[in-house]
Amino acid sequence: MTSEHEPGRDEWRPWGGEAADRTEEIPAREEPSRDEPPREEPLWARLGGAEPTQPVPQQQPSPYAAAPSYGAPPPYGADPSYGTSPSYGSTPSYGAPVPEPTPHRRGPGWGALIGVAVAVALVAGLVGGIGGALLADRDASPTRGSTSLPSPGAGATTRPQGSIANIAATVTPSVVTLRVEGADGQGTGSGWVYDDKGHLVTNNHVVAGAAEGGEITVVLANGTQLPGKIVGRDASYDLAVVKVERTDLAPIALGASEDVVVGDQVIAVGAPLGLDSTVTSGIVSALNRPVTPGDEDDQSFINAIQTDAAINPGNSGGPLLDMQGRVIGVNSAIARAPGSGVSGQSGNIGVGFAIPSAQVRTTADQLIATGKAVHPVIGVYLDTQYDGEGVRIAEQGPDGAPALNPGGPAEKAGLRPGDVVLEFEGRPVADDGELIVAIRARAVGDEVTLTIRRGGSEQDVTMVLQGSGD
Missing domain, CATH: 2.40.10.10 (Trypsin-like serine proteases)
Structure with missing residues (x-):
């Protein structure tokens, strides 16, 4: 039986066909080492010549070495047929010795790069931690001795001028809380900034407990705590002034x-x-x-x-x-x-x-x-047991003292013990408290008129108020 050659038996079948029975071994391609770049074989070795006896000069490659000079004449005396035509990037002159390429210098490996990255991260973390701590300290809540200032609330800008919200937001930073510790215990009260020298106004009864060796703590609207010192106090008007060592607090304007x-x-x-x-x-x-x-x-x-x-x-x-x-x-x-x-x-x-x-x-x-206040007075003692109309001048003062202060406004105006004061500046007075309040509301040196009743008749008496220490 004659065997015929099957066509295509020894050939590769195209596109998806089965491979031929005959296979060819393809030599393995040598891959260059990752650690060292491949070295180019010298030209004299590739052409089968002998190694030159003269040393090959180690020239620094020109930045233009990659550009061949096409058509340039060979050097004088050189054989133009020596060697083959240079390929792109080869030596620019025919027949010249070919320098060996400079070995490629290895850069830092992955280990070195990782080490540098870790060091940078550590430094950044340290700097960030220090900066964060400084920012945290700066943003911390104010404490005793803090230099921060209270600031107006949102209502100062988001609410109409003259509204309660606008006024409250603007003024609240200038209102303080007073914590008082004294022999009688502890208490709290309020005050407000009177001027730009650290003076605060409050009631006398708020700070009276600290007048004899007590302690006053002034708390600003933002929580800052400052020590306060009594400048002066006056029980007759229930007013006192406390001072703090701050000159940057905003005072509140006085109205009429x-x-x-x-x-x-x-x-x-x-x-x-x-x-x-x-x-x-x-x-x-x-x-x-x-x-x-x-x-x-x-x-x-x-x-x-x-x-x-x-x-x-x-x-x-x-x-x-x-x-x-x-x-x-x-x-x-x-x-x-x-x-x-x-x-x-x-x-x-x-x-x-x-x-x-x-x-x-x-x-x-x-x-x-x-450190003290002066009160206007008329210079008389009043009968606190009298319950009739008006206010009566006592027959005598405590411990046998005269009822009218010698040389005082009332004596100079001709008032006598037993006279009844019905009106002060045209306004009726019903008890001794009303008369004293009306007098204290005036200033030293003011001229005032009293309507009095003596016996069965009434008359007006004019006098000039004196100070309580005069």
Whole structure:
């Protein structure tokens, strides 16, 4: 049986066909080492010549070595047929010795790169940690001795000018809380920045406990705590001035209490019941209301502004503001109307009292200048047992002292023991507290008129007020 040659048996079958039975071994291709680049065989070896006897100069490759000079004439005396035509990137001149390529220098390995990266990360982490700690310290909450300043709240810019929210946000940074420690225990009250020299105004009854070796801590609206020192205090007006060693606090402008009328809107700011930066609002419900904070041994006589803005214990010493954000009064939570029996209330009763700003200005300036305040007086002792119309001058003072101060305003004006004072500057007076409050609301040197009754007749008497120390 004759075998025929099958066509295509010894050939590769195209595209998906089965491979031929005959296979050819393809020599393995030598891959250059990763650690060392392949070296090019010298030209003399490739052409079968002998190794040159002259040393091959180690020339630095020109940056233009990669560009062959096509058509350039061979060097003088050289055989133009020597060697083959240069390939792109070979030596530019025919027949010239071919320098061996400069070995490729190895760069840093992966291990070195990883080491450098780790070192950089460690340094960055250290620097970041130090920077973060500094930023954390900078952003920490203010503590005692902090130099940070309270800043107005969002309402100062997001609410209309003259609104309660706008005024509250603007003024609150200038209102402080006073923590007082003394022999009688601890207590809190309020105060506000009076000027740019660190003077704060508050009530006398707020700081009286620290007058004899106690301690006052002033807490700003942002929580910064500062030590406070009493500059001066006056029980007669229930006012005091405390100083802190800061000159960058923003004072609140004083308004004119004499221009206030019943029905005006007002805002009270303070720390009622220890709740700092509390804002309440209301109206002026009465004017020239005689109130007497304190006890009989340390009693104040104030011609107060009455308001229905909520005032509680702790509000004492805080500002009462008009709708321009000016201080028209200093709140006195423990004030009470004479004979009312309302004293030391534990919560808002709908009636609060504030010392008018006209009195605050006079007294605060005196306390800052001299440490004490001067009160206007007429120089008489009053009969506290008298319950008839008006106020009667006593027959004599305590311990047998004369009822009228010798050389005082009342004696100079011709008043006598037993005279009954019915009116002060045309306004009726019902009890001794009202008369004292009306006198204290005036200034030393003012000329005033009293309507008195002596026997069965009435008459007007004019006198000039003197200072309490004169």
